[in-house]
Amino acid sequence: MAKVLMKGNEALAEAAMRCGCRFFFGYPITPQTELAAYMAKKMQKNGGTFLQAESEVAAINMVYGAAGAGARVMTSSSSPGISLKQEGISYIAGADLPCLVVNIVRGGPGLGGIQPAQSDYFQATKGGGHGDYHLLVFAPSSVQELADMTSRAFDKADEYRMPAMIMGDGMLGQMMEPVEFKDPIDPATLPEKPWATTGTGMKRKKNIINSLYLTPEELENLCIEREKRYDKIRAAEALYEEIQTEDADVIIAAYGTIARVAMSAVEAARAKGIKAGLIRPITLWPFPEKVFAKRAETAKCFLSVEMSMGQMVEDVRLSVNGKKPVYFYGRTGGMVPEQDAIVAEIEKCLKNSQAGMNY
């Protein structure tokens, strides 16, 4: 189909319905508002269910029930609401259920603010809820990528039987850009889920959706099995974009909204004769660690630019593994790093690395 001009939040909702999502359970919160509003308007016409739950806690547990019943299902919220959903997300991971959770991140901690932020990186990639588990975490940086990653997130969640998350922020959710959608698919054509609780129909043994295992050996074995799945995902599913990294002395690591500003900063630095480049992780879990390890052979230093007090920088350091200095520059609380400030940081990083300062 032709390109249309749409808000990020609405494009995500449209993409979700087009890839067969017919169940949305949510609770109002800024700045994901347009996503739920779009679902409320369109889902019923598509023969699906939009339900405003009594809380984020209830919403994520409705997602659990629907996912366990075999549906392609999602919820969306923003940081404080995502914190409330963490118990449910842990249960969903523990019961090996596929679903999509969208976090249109705002500044925190606590009630924080409503302006764009990336301060939920730890929560998204390091667990969030209790127990040994991961989410597939996608961090798009344009409206088109929001739409594309939505269907990919659903497909991968189904493939690996695990929850997926899309991390955006208020800026990405509210901005309007041209977007081209895939043709809608019929949910009936999605791969079957023989493990789902659909009623036995007296044709098969009962199915159980559960995360309780009182025998420690059994629980450990399940965690080991899940970890093997995670290893496969680490090897196969990391996504990233590289820009001008081949000859770069300083490589910026940035994802989502701020990667766009970082891209402009790279161009501006190049115009000043500085060899700058950008690695933009598109999946935050699995983290694209190999490309950082590879570029650590040639670059002089790295600079993680984030809308947080420094969270992804830890994964960049782990990936670079001490080979080169990894610096951090960030703004938080709804403040967004500006291009000139990033260029100044690039220049500072180069000086510091030449001076042997590692942080």
Next chain:
Amino acid sequence: MEKIFERPHSLSDFVLSYCPGCTHGVINRLVAEVVDEMGLEGSTIGVCPVGCSVTAYNFFEFDMQEAAHGRAPAVATGIKRVHPDKLVFTYQGDGDLAAIGTAETIHSAARAENISIIFVNNTIYGMTGGQMAPTSLIDQVTQTTPFGRKVENQGYPIHVSEMVSTLKGACYVERVSVDSVPNIRKTKAAIRKAFECQMAGKGFSLVEVLSSCPTNWGMSPVEALERIRTEMMPEFPLGVYKDCTETGGVR
């Protein structure tokens, strides 16, 4: 020889994890009997949340989902919206339903969600070792009210059937008991009515079952059944609190 009595098909041969003398097993069996008798074994999805019935997914022979503490009505909502033609019920205790899960209980009823809740009220948290429940009686001694539940400290017990019956979305609400054979028969009839209400698409149903907990009450099974009659029934009177099943329901 002709077999005249057997385990319901909907009940597995798994050894129940309930304490000796506990009436959970009776209620599990009644649910299974009703599912069998309605011919719904192949089209039932049950939800068992945290509490003494947390492993009930092992006890029933139909599809089951285990739910987080208090969240069973939300989980059941998700299931029912995906499979509106299936029988979807939750099996919840008093701590689960009336403390941590109060919001889910009230809102699923208010939405006229077409699900059934089997609510087992034994006035105590059984699985965790006998703490005060939202339904614990005044002066009831528990692990966390060692000197008895006092109004000035812990307030009053919650009356779930009365509360839920005030909601327009609730179609059928009855409080029953499993203290005696006649009451067990009435409990089975109430469960059947709730499931029929749901299968006819008439809306939310809740059956509150007064049940015993000999272990945590520190009583013999027989004394515990007597306590249901002498202490619980005066506080939680049996009866139908709401019934719109004759008028086409609330949806």
